[in-house]
Structure formats: structure tokens, C-alpha cells
Amino acid sequence: MKLNTRFMTKNDCYKAGRKISPQGIMIHSTATPGVMAADWYSRWNKSYQAGETSRQVCVHAFVDDKEVWQYLPWNHRGWHSGGRANNTHIGIEICEPGGFSYGKGSAMVGYDTKKNESYFRQAWQNGVELCVSLCKTYGLTERDIICHSEGHKKGIASNHADVMHWFPKHGENMDTFRAAVRSALNETNPSSTLPEGINVGDVVVIKESADKYYPGGANIPNWVKQDTYHKVSQIVSNGKPVIKGGKPCVLLGKKVDKKSGKESAGIMSWINVGALTVITQSTKAEKRSNKYYRVQVGAFSEKENAEELLEKVKKAGFEGYIRQD
């Protein structure tokens, strides 16, 4: 991700100079076909009060397939949500590609999904990477990321459709966006020594690419993959991991409605963990992955002594490490 910074010092929002401590990120898309991230500087670096523009608007950054342009300091209150989210959320616009127009409301007329797929993937990836970096800077997680239309549902943003009028054209939505941010956060967090796995209570989706529940098992019907999320109800059987077709499996015991989150009787099938993407982690897993309580067993001035004790600790069956202050 290439990050460029140039503040919109003529924009009234910049001049207002109000600060926030970011508690979330709101994802928008521009609804302006073909105008890329760098182009917005000349469009928006203007003053409404001085009569240079007809709109009072500013976001923190624009993202396209090539780069990110940051136009406000991240802790500066933006004017992007049309609601209370301006006080809490960093606003990011993902630029929409050209070659189509807007019909009534948020209908993208003549939008060629196939032609725009590679643009979308790269812009999406830049958006994910920017969110990962902001999450690390401000101690946020993927759960703190919403789009404009989700903000409206929460009552903290105006009634806009972005980005859910666009992402689904490429088979994505805000849940999969958050999942992508989470998995990137986990990858870039080397201090996390806990195994990445699936826990009871996790809400998952079956990957489009999976065809059988496990090697040698039954075929997965399309509706099971596409129409619903699932909740993991068992990860062991009689206290033991379940291996089928040579792969570790978990039991999908409940269906979870994609929109309402409502639960109902599930498919009750064991499925290879590799066929799943976690959409929401169970609260138990969240607690586990966010907090560590470390136990110190000794402090020495000689490194040898520390190494000797670490050996004992390991022999006793515990993981351990030496840290030098």
C-alpha cells in the first residue's frame, strides 16, 4: 500500500481544527465513477465559506487500486458521515472505477463486474491494508469497522447505501471485509503465540472453493455455502479432536441468518476446518486473543541462570521465553 499525505488546508473541515480520538473506521465509496484518489485533492481542497464549493465535506483518505491519499490527520474530526460518527470514526472513501453511471438512487447502471474485478481486488486490498495499519495505530479491531450504510442502521450516519450497493457485485460484503482485516491483523501480530483456530460459538462461512465437507465426504450443496452462515457447535467428540479424511473437522450445528444474525436448526455436519472462513469469533475466543496474563518465574543477572530455569520450566511442560530488560 502506497500512502501519500497532503492535507486539505483550504477545506473548512481542516480549518475547523477539531480533534477526535478515533474509535472506529467508516468505509465509504465515492459514487463518482472513475475519479481516483489523487484527483480528489483539487476537487475538495476548497472553502465552502469562501464560496469556492457547494459542499461541506471532507474525509481522512481516498483509496484506489494504486495508492492511498490521506487528506486529513487521522485524529482530526472529519465531515463524512452526516451524523454522530464524525466524532468517533475515521472516514475512508474507496474510489469506484469508471465506465458506468448512476441511475435512480444507488443503482450502478452499466457496471461491468468482470471488467472491474481486478480494479476492485486491488482497491479492496489497499483498503484492507489501510484499515490494518489504522487498527494497529489506534488499538482498534475489525469489529470497529463499519460502512456508511451500516452506520445509518446504527443511527450514527446519514442514509447512504455505500458500500453495500457495490461490494456484493464482487461477491463481498462488510463481514468479509472485516474478516480480511482480522486475518491480516493476526498475520502481522508476531507476539500472538496462540494457535489460530476455530472455537465453539464462532460464526463461519463455507468457502466458495470447498466442494466436499472433507476428503472422501459428501458434496456441499450450493445453498449451504451461499445462503447462510453457520455456528460451530462442537470442536471435539468425546474429548478428542475429530479427524475425517485426514483433516481436522468441526461440527456446524446451527444456521445463522446472514442479515438478521438469527439462529435456527443447522446442518449438523462435520466439516474440514480448511473449508471455513470465520466471520465472527465467539466472545470466549475474543477475550482469549486480546488479553494475555504472563507469569514471571525468575529474574537473574546471569544469562546462564535464566536459561537453566527456562529448561526446567519447559521440562515441566510449560512454554516459556527469556526477556532482557
Ligand SMILES: [Zn+2]
Ligand atoms: Zn458514504
